[in-house]
Amino acid sequence: MSGAMYAIGDLARQTGTKVETIRWYERDGIMPAPVRTAGGHRVYTRTHLDRLAFIRHARELGFPLEDVRALLRLADDPERPCDQVDAIASQHLAAVRSRIARLQTLEAELARMVAVCGGGRVAECRVIEVLADQSHAHCLHEGHGGTGL
Numbered sequence: 001m002s003g004a005m006y007a008i009g010d011l012a013r014q015t016g017t018k019v020e021t022i023r024w025y026e027r028d029g030i031m032p033a034p035v036r037t038a039g040g041h042r043v044y045t046r047t048h049l050d051r052l053a054f055i056r057h058a059r060e061l062g063f064p065l066e067d068v069r070a071l072l073r074l075a076d077d078p079e080r081p082c083d084q085v086d087a088i089a090s091q092h093l094a095a096v097r098s099r100i101a102r103l104q105t106l107e108a109e110l111a112r113m114v115a116v117c118g119g120g121r122v123a124e125c126r127v128i129e130v131l132a133d134q135s136h137a138h139c140l141h142e143g144h145g146g147t148g149l
Helices: 008-015 019-028 046-060 065-075 083-116 126-132
Strands: 042-045
Touching: 008 019, 008 042, 008 046, 019 046, 042 046, 046 065, 065 083, 083 126
Parallel strands: none
Antiparallel strands: none
């Protein structure tokens, strides 16, 4: 083995990944097992560092672990066309946009609830009233079917 060698703590620091997460990735098979010293310590190479950085970045962008595995398999075959990579990224983008839309609806609903609450006592609190309403009659959130306050 030539090149830089890293202990697990060094790998963790350089990638911002917890040691336990690195061990979990190894057990899961998404990270290749490192060689071990005679004393049983893991010894990582630049390849491990690069792969872990890839995983970490993909996870920070919200890719599910299953997609990260698929992307790594594709990255391991650099001569392949990237249509499958594009498909995975496009699906993830659609999911992110959907989540943003749901969060924007949630934000509007919460802002509306807070705006109509004039303070005062909990007994007259519109936020409490909306949250306690099992029929969702006061709720504008999609799928709740209410008419609003």
